[in-house]
Amino acid sequence: MNAQASANDFILQVEHLSMKFGGLVAIGDLSFQARRGEITALIGPNGAGKTTVFNCITGFYKPSEGMLTLNRRDGTTYLLERLPNHEIPARAKVARTFQNIRLFSGMTLLENLLVAQHNKLMKASGYTFLGLFGFPSYRQASAESIDLARHWLEKADLIDRADDPAGDLPYGAQRRLEIARAMCTGPELLCLDEPAAGLNPKESAALNDLLMDIKNNTGTSILLIEHDMSVVMQISDHVVVLEYGRKISDGNPQSVRTDPRVIAAYLGVDDEEVETVLTEVGDEDVIEQLDTGPDSAHGPGNSASMMAGPVSDSVEHADEGERVTVSKGASKAAQVDARAASVASKPRSAAKPAAKSSTAKAAPKKPAAKASATKAGSASKGKETAAKPTAGKPGGRK
Amino acid sequence: MAVTVSSERDTVATPIQRAFREAFYAGAISLGLFVLFIGLRTDQNISNELILVQRWVLLAIVVIAVTLGRFVYVAYALPAMARSKAEKATAPAIVAEPGFLKRNFNRIGLVVLLLYPIAMVLLFGFQGSLKWVDNFGIQILIYVMLAWGLNIVIGLAGLLDLGYVAFYAVGAYAYALLGTHFGLSFWILLPAAGCMAAFWGVMLGFPVLRLRGDYLAIVTLAFGEIIRLVLINWREVTNGSAGISGIPKVSFFGLMSFNVSDPNYIAKVLHIAQSGAYYKIFLYYLALALCLLTAFVTIRLRRLPVGRAWEALREDEIACRSLGINTTTTKLTAFATGAMFGGFAGSFFAARQGFVSPESFVFLESAIILAIVVLGGMGSLGGIAVAALVMIGGTEILRELDFLKAVFGPDFTPELYRMLLFGMAMVIVMLWKPRGFVGSREPTAFLKERRAVSASFTKEGHG
Numbered sequence: 001m002n003a004q005a006s007a008n009d010f011i012l013q014v015e016h017l018s019m020k021f022g023g024l025v026a027i028g029d030l031s032f033q034a035r036r037g038e039i040t041a042l043i044g045p046n047g048a049g050k051t052t053v054f055n056c057i058t059g060f061y062k063p064s065e066g067m068l069t070l071n072r073r074d075g076t077t078y079l080l081e082r083l084p085n086h087e088i089p090a091r092a093k094v095a096r097t098f099q100n101i102r103l104f105s106g107m108t109l110l111e112n113l114l115v116a117q118h119n120k121l122m123k124a125s126g127y128t129f130l131g132l133f134g135f136p137s138y139r140q141a142s143a144e145s146i147d148l149a150r151h152w153l154e155k156a157d158l159i160d161r162a163d164d165p166a167g168d169l170p171y172g173a174q175r176r177l178e179i180a181r182a183m184c185t186g187p188e189l190l191c192l193d194e195p196a197a198g199l200n201p202k203e204s205a206a207l208n209d210l211l212m213d214i215k216n217n218t219g220t221s222i223l224l225i226e227h228d229m230s231v232v233m234q235i236s237d238h239v240v241v242l243e244y245g246r247k248i249s250d251g252n253p254q255s256v257r258t259d260p261r262v263i264a265a266y267l268g269v270d271d272e273e274v275e276t277v278l279t280e281v282g283d284e285d286v287i288e289q290l291d292t293g294p295d296s297a298h299g300p301g302n303s304a305s306m307m308a309g310p311v312s313d314s315v316e317h318a319d320e321g322e323r324v325t326v327s328k329g330a331s332k333a334a335q336v337d338a339r340a341a342s343v344a345s346k347p348r349s350a351a352k353p354a355a356k357s358s359t360a361k362a363a364p365k366k367p368a369a370k371a372s373a374t375k376a377g378s379a380s381k382g383k384e385t386a387a388k389p390t391a392g393k394p395g396g397r398k
Numbered sequence: 399m400a401v402t403v404s405s406e407r408d409t410v411a412t413p414i415q416r417a418f419r420e421a422f423y424a425g426a427i428s429l430g431l432f433v434l435f436i437g438l439r440t441d442q443n444i445s446n447e448l449i450l451v452q453r454w455v456l457l458a459i460v461v462i463a464v465t466l467g468r469f470v471y472v473a474y475a476l477p478a479m480a481r482s483k484a485e486k487a488t489a490p491a492i493v494a495e496p497g498f499l500k501r502n503f504n505r506i507g508l509v510v511l512l513l514y515p516i517a518m519v520l521l522f523g524f525q526g527s528l529k530w531v532d533n534f535g536i537q538i539l540i541y542v543m544l545a546w547g548l549n550i551v552i553g554l555a556g557l558l559d560l561g562y563v564a565f566y567a568v569g570a571y572a573y574a575l576l577g578t579h580f581g582l583s584f585w586i587l588l589p590a591a592g593c594m595a596a597f598w599g600v601m602l603g604f605p606v607l608r609l610r611g612d613y614l615a616i617v618t619l620a621f622g623e624i625i626r627l628v629l630i631n632w633r634e635v636t637n638g639s640a641g642i643s644g645i646p647k648v649s650f651f652g653l654m655s656f657n658v659s660d661p662n663y664i665a666k667v668l669h670i671a672q673s674g675a676y677y678k679i680f681l682y683y684l685a686l687a688l689c690l691l692t693a694f695v696t697i698r699l700r701r702l703p704v705g706r707a708w709e710a711l712r713e714d715e716i717a718c719r720s721l722g723i724n725t726t727t728t729k730l731t732a733f734a735t736g737a738m739f740g741g742f743a744g745s746f747f748a749a750r751q752g753f754v755s756p757e758s759f760v761f762l763e764s765a766i767i768l769a770i771v772v773l774g775g776m777g778s779l780g781g782i783a784v785a786a787l788v789m790i791g792g793t794e795i796l797r798e799l800d801f802l803k804a805v806f807g808p809d810f811t812p813e814l815y816r817m818l819l820f821g822m823a824m825v826i827v828m829l830w831k832p833r834g835f836v837g838s839r840e841p842t843a844f845l846k847e848r849r850a851v852s853a854s855f856t857k858e859g860h861g
């Protein structure tokens with residue numbers, strides 16, 4: 001495969017992305033790719049840096065290091081880290097939603113969707129001057145924009161409330177409206193930050209349908225942050241898992257779900273408990289992996305764990321200030337790596353068949369995945385508080 | 399006054415009992431408060447000694463007034479309000495059909511405004527109408543124009559600008575200087591002054607618009623003061639605090655003049671009696687036309703993408719950026735458009751006065767314009783016009799209240815209480831309607847029906 005073709009396959013390429021807030025490394029050397037026309041999910045426990053990745057992609061933060069390449073369908077390529085904030089949606093065609101919904105609550109639903117078409121309408125109105133005198137070309141564009149808005153209101157099942165203020169909508173409808181608004185910018189990449197948060201199962205299913213519809217009918221690629229595993233597992237084609245700003249796993253939903261590092265990261269259990277929890281989760285493939293005979297101390301780890309790096313030597317003294325990462329024992333994924341390195345005999349070559357077999361068993365295993373997802377919320381919260389003091393210490397030492 | 403009374407006692411006591419009790423408390427508190435404020439006054443006697451003047455009668459009057467007021471409020475006003483509220487709650491099905499007045503507010507207002515000078519002339523004659531057309535009509539219309547201009551910046555874009563009077567000053571001085579030095583006509587100078595003010599709006603906007611909320615307010619406040627100080631100190635150009643006089647009058651589109659000495663003086667052309675009222679009436683209609691232009695442009699802009707972007711900016715700036723809206727240029731256009739209308743108002747002001755000085759552009763003016771916008775309801779043209787009428791007309795009418803001299807004695811000058819009444823009116827309106835006279839917002843587009851958006855959803859913006 002030549003480089004040109006493969007580059008065009010990916011709508012977004014994130015390479016060695018790092019984001020530091022003072023001493024805190026929110027994202028450390030993250031690389032992944034999102035394929036065109038696919039739904040790529042970005043998951044990880046609370047505070048893993050998922051929203052920060054979005055903020056870097058959409059220009060709200062300037063990354064400390066790294067390159068974000070966006071390839072548009074027509075072949076043009078944009079380096080997102082160099083574009084000003086507002087040009088990323090306008091020129092690179094990346095739209096986003098927010099974790100805490102940001103609608104124009106005092107404007108009606110229709111107006112919200114019209115604001116999203118600002119740049120197009122601005123041009124049509126001759127940067128206001130022609131529009132001020134009611135030129136027909138503007139009226140035409142205005143009617144078209146209302147049609148587009150109506151189209152997305154129908155898709156989001158909000159057409160009945162088109163003339164109500166956005167702030168008056170129930171929560172689930174606000175989430176859908178935010179997606180509809182983002183779609184009105186005509187994006188090629190749609191970044192959704194926890195779209196299913198706070199939705200009931202019915203709304204969540206409706207959301208899945210909406211996202212599948214967008215994927216299948218508009219050609220818009222989706223980058224999705226989500227804690228609700230039922231959504232992630234059902235609709236995503238590719239999953240990237242973050243923990244403490246590092247990638248710990250990357251692959252299709254099944255392989256990620258059975259990845260011991262991911263399970264450990266999500267459950268956030270103590271050292272000794274990792275194994276018991278894995279047993280509880282009931283994934284024989286994983287247990288099998290862990291149980292198989294001993295191997296040389298430094299077995300070939302997989303790429304994800306190389307990315308994750310040794311977390312044990314967490315506090316480094318970098319030149320430009322203290323670099324604080326998590327302390328020893330905070331990253332569950334790293335623990336699993338360590339364990340696997342010491343116990344695993346045929347380390348990751350087994351992962352592939354394991355993934356395959358789990359594909360077949362995907363349906364019956366769902367309850368387990370759900371259980372782990374629900375557990376993840378509370379467990380990782382506890383972990384966060386446990387990790388925070390350790391992260392704070394070096395600052396105090398200054 | 400003490401309103402926090404425990405609820406159990408409320409349910410037991412009848413309103414009258416409670417009223418007696420609360421009236422007693424209110425009286426006691428006001429006595430305690432006012433005994434030193436009102437009861438005693440420090441003064442100087444003839445030999446410049448400090449003496450205490452005792453005013454027990456006045457104190458008694460105030461305390462009794464407070465007590466009675468509290469009594470009436472608790473015993474009668476509160477139950478009446480509760481009753482009307484309950485009635486409204488029980489009969490929610492009948493949606494109040496807006497009355498004839500409310501539905502045709504704009505049309506009626508326009509007709510009244512058009513007929514106003516004629517009515518005044520018929521009522522008071524040419525000479526007598528001067529005061530009503532000039533002090534009330536033109537004055538109020540200038541403030542309406544200013545407030546509508548500021549409304550674009552604050553009400554639509556949500557940028558708190560405390561230095562708006564600077565653009566008013568730029569417009570006025572642009573007109574005054576260009577008019578006196580080059581003798582250009584009003585019709586050229588009006589757009590020139592507007593452009594000049596818009597230019598300064600952009601100049602101020604560039605460095606300042608990165609700031610938000612309170613910080614933006616403080617910097618714009620400073621900008622207003624800087625402009626005024628420059629006007630005072632740049633004597634060679636602006637003639638300092640003495641101001642510029644002899645600003646040419648507006649001509650009737652160059653056809654007729656309002657200068658008695660000119661050969662084409664209006665009275666000579668039309669063969670009618672000489673009077674200063676023609677000019678005032680002409681200015682009145684001119685101000686009205688400028689106001690209508692402002693309103694027309696504002697209404698049009700709101701329905702265009704820029705106007706929607708302004709309002710979206712007020713609602714959520716971050717969301718705007720995520721939709722590809724260039725927030726900097728959007729804020730700049732709001733600033734420039736608002737400043738331009740300020741400039742129009744300023745040049746009209748200069749033409750009307752025939753004299754400008756830095757005195758006219760103090761911070762208080764900014765504050766009054768801002769108060770009008772806030773009282774009227776941010777974003778609503780009708781509400782703002784009513785607020786300007788009430789505020790400016792109300793303070794002007796104080797000059798007419800000579801009968802109060804009979805009540806309070808001959809040295810009572812009601813004008814001096816202007817600011818006090820202004821403040822009280824603001825407090826009352828803000829208690830009664832926290833979002834101004836018209837709190838709701840008209841949507842700019844609709845699919846099925848246009849329904850006003852309640853004030854509880856709209857935001858004020860954070861700069």
Ligand SMILES: Nc1ncnc2c1ncn2[C@@H]1O[C@H](COP(=O)(O)OP(=O)(O)OP(=O)(O)O)[C@@H](O)[C@H]1O
Pocket residue numbers: 021024026044045046047048049050051052053099
């Ligand atoms: N502007 C900022 N300044 C300082 N620290 C920040 C900033 N933004 C994020 N962080 C830190 O970066 C880390 C990652 O935060 P982020 O919001 O990206 O997590 P997340 O994965 O989205 O979590 P959640 O699932 O709770 O939304 C957190 O420790 C957070 O405190």
Ligand SMILES: [Mg+2]
Pocket residue numbers: 050051052099
């Ligand atoms: Mg987040």
